[in-house]
Amino acid sequence: MPRVVLVGSDLKVRTQLFGLLAEHGISVVAADDAADAIARVNAMDAPPDLVLVDRRIAREDERELIRWMRSRSRFPKVPVVLFTAHGGRSEGATSIDDLREAFDAALVLAIVQAICETP
Numbered sequence: 001m002p003r004v005v006l007v008g009s010d011l012k013v014r015t016q017l018f019g020l021l022a023e024h025g026i027s028v029v030a031a032d033d034a035a036d037a038i039a040r041v042n043a044m045d046a047p048p049d050l051v052l053v054d055r056r057i058a059r060e061d062e063r064e065l066i067r068w069m070r071s072r073s074r075f076p077k078v079p080v081v082l083f084t085a086h087g088g089r090s091e092g093a094t095s096i097d098d099l100r101e102a103f104d105a106a107l108v109l110a111i112v113q114a115i116c117e118t119p
Contacts, residue, residue: 002027002049002050002112003028003029003044004021004026004028004049004050004051004112005028005029005030005052006018006028006031007032007033007037007052007053007062007065008032008056009054009056014030014032014054016105017105018030020105020108020109021112024109024113026113026116029041029048033057034061034065034068037051037065038068049115050080050081050115050116051078051081052080052083053065053066054084062082065080079115081112081115
Protein backbone atom coordinates (compact mmCIF):
# COMPACT_ATOMS: atom_id res chain seq x y z
CA MET A 1 0.00 0.00 0.00
CA PRO A 2 1.54 3.35 -1.03
CA ARG A 3 2.10 5.87 1.76
CA VAL A 4 1.54 9.57 1.12
CA VAL A 5 2.11 12.51 3.43
CA LEU A 6 -0.50 15.17 2.67
CA VAL A 7 0.39 18.68 3.83
CA GLY A 8 -2.12 21.50 3.68
CA SER A 9 -3.59 24.14 5.94
CA ASP A 10 -7.03 24.15 4.26
CA LEU A 11 -9.01 21.60 6.29
CA LYS A 12 -11.72 21.19 3.64
CA VAL A 13 -9.22 20.39 0.87
CA ARG A 14 -7.09 18.21 3.15
CA THR A 15 -10.17 16.22 4.22
CA GLN A 16 -11.36 15.84 0.63
CA LEU A 17 -7.97 14.61 -0.60
CA PHE A 18 -7.46 12.37 2.43
CA GLY A 19 -10.76 10.63 1.75
CA LEU A 20 -10.18 10.34 -1.99
CA LEU A 21 -6.68 8.88 -1.60
CA ALA A 22 -7.75 6.46 1.16
CA GLU A 23 -10.71 5.37 -0.98
CA HIS A 24 -8.20 4.34 -3.64
CA GLY A 25 -6.02 2.23 -1.35
CA ILE A 26 -3.45 4.84 -0.43
CA SER A 27 -2.34 5.21 3.18
CA VAL A 28 -2.40 8.91 4.06
CA VAL A 29 -0.68 10.80 6.86
CA ALA A 30 -2.07 14.34 7.04
CA ALA A 31 -0.27 17.40 8.36
CA ASP A 32 -1.45 21.00 8.51
CA ASP A 33 1.91 22.74 8.08
CA ALA A 34 5.61 22.12 7.46
CA ALA A 35 6.51 21.66 11.14
CA ASP A 36 3.73 19.09 11.58
CA ALA A 37 4.80 17.32 8.37
CA ILE A 38 8.42 17.15 9.50
CA ALA A 39 7.38 15.64 12.84
CA ARG A 40 5.12 13.08 11.16
CA VAL A 41 7.70 12.10 8.52
CA ASN A 42 10.37 11.75 11.24
CA ALA A 43 8.07 9.39 13.15
CA MET A 44 7.55 7.08 10.16
CA ASP A 45 9.35 3.72 10.16
CA ALA A 46 10.08 4.02 6.43
CA PRO A 47 10.08 6.97 4.05
CA PRO A 48 6.75 7.82 2.43
CA ASP A 49 6.29 7.08 -1.26
CA LEU A 50 5.28 10.68 -1.90
CA VAL A 51 4.80 14.01 -0.15
CA LEU A 52 1.85 16.03 -1.47
CA VAL A 53 2.03 19.70 -0.46
CA ASP A 54 -0.42 22.57 -0.82
CA ARG A 55 1.70 25.57 -1.85
CA ARG A 56 -0.01 27.73 0.77
CA ILE A 57 0.77 25.77 3.89
CA ALA A 58 0.71 27.67 7.16
CA ARG A 59 3.67 28.83 9.30
CA GLU A 60 6.45 27.78 6.92
CA ASP A 61 6.50 27.66 3.19
CA GLU A 62 6.87 24.51 1.15
CA ARG A 63 10.50 25.25 0.30
CA GLU A 64 11.53 24.77 3.91
CA LEU A 65 9.87 21.35 3.99
CA ILE A 66 11.53 20.33 0.72
CA ARG A 67 14.94 21.58 1.89
CA TRP A 68 14.54 19.64 5.13
CA MET A 69 13.64 16.44 3.27
CA ARG A 70 16.49 16.77 0.79
CA SER A 71 18.99 17.33 3.60
CA ARG A 72 18.11 14.02 5.31
CA SER A 73 19.72 10.82 4.08
CA ARG A 74 16.43 8.91 4.53
CA PHE A 75 14.42 11.16 2.22
CA PRO A 76 16.50 12.60 -0.64
CA LYS A 77 14.62 10.73 -3.36
CA VAL A 78 11.07 10.95 -2.03
CA PRO A 79 9.00 12.73 -4.69
CA VAL A 80 7.34 15.97 -3.61
CA VAL A 81 4.31 17.20 -5.56
CA LEU A 82 3.07 20.74 -5.07
CA PHE A 83 -0.53 21.66 -5.75
CA THR A 84 -2.68 24.64 -5.00
CA ALA A 85 -6.21 24.72 -3.75
CA HIS A 86 -6.26 28.49 -4.03
CA GLY A 87 -7.11 29.84 -7.46
CA GLY A 88 -5.93 33.11 -8.77
CA ARG A 89 -4.81 34.86 -11.89
CA SER A 90 -1.80 33.14 -13.34
CA GLU A 91 1.21 35.21 -14.30
CA GLY A 92 0.66 36.61 -17.76
CA ALA A 93 -3.12 36.12 -17.68
CA THR A 94 -4.72 38.83 -19.74
CA SER A 95 -8.41 37.96 -19.64
CA ILE A 96 -11.00 35.86 -17.84
CA ASP A 97 -10.31 33.13 -20.44
CA ASP A 98 -6.77 32.80 -19.05
CA LEU A 99 -8.02 31.77 -15.61
CA ARG A 100 -8.51 28.13 -14.78
CA GLU A 101 -9.51 26.06 -11.80
CA ALA A 102 -6.42 25.60 -9.64
CA PHE A 103 -7.56 22.51 -7.75
CA ASP A 104 -8.78 19.33 -9.38
CA ALA A 105 -8.93 16.42 -6.92
CA ALA A 106 -9.20 13.83 -9.72
CA LEU A 107 -6.04 15.20 -11.33
CA VAL A 108 -4.19 15.13 -7.99
CA LEU A 109 -5.32 11.49 -7.54
CA ALA A 110 -4.10 10.58 -11.04
CA ILE A 111 -0.69 12.15 -10.35
CA VAL A 112 -0.38 10.36 -7.00
CA GLN A 113 -1.36 7.03 -8.58
CA ALA A 114 1.10 7.48 -11.43
CA ILE A 115 3.97 8.28 -9.06
CA CYS A 116 3.10 5.52 -6.61
CA GLU A 117 2.22 3.08 -9.40
CA THR A 118 -1.11 2.08 -7.91
CA PRO A 119 -3.84 0.54 -10.09
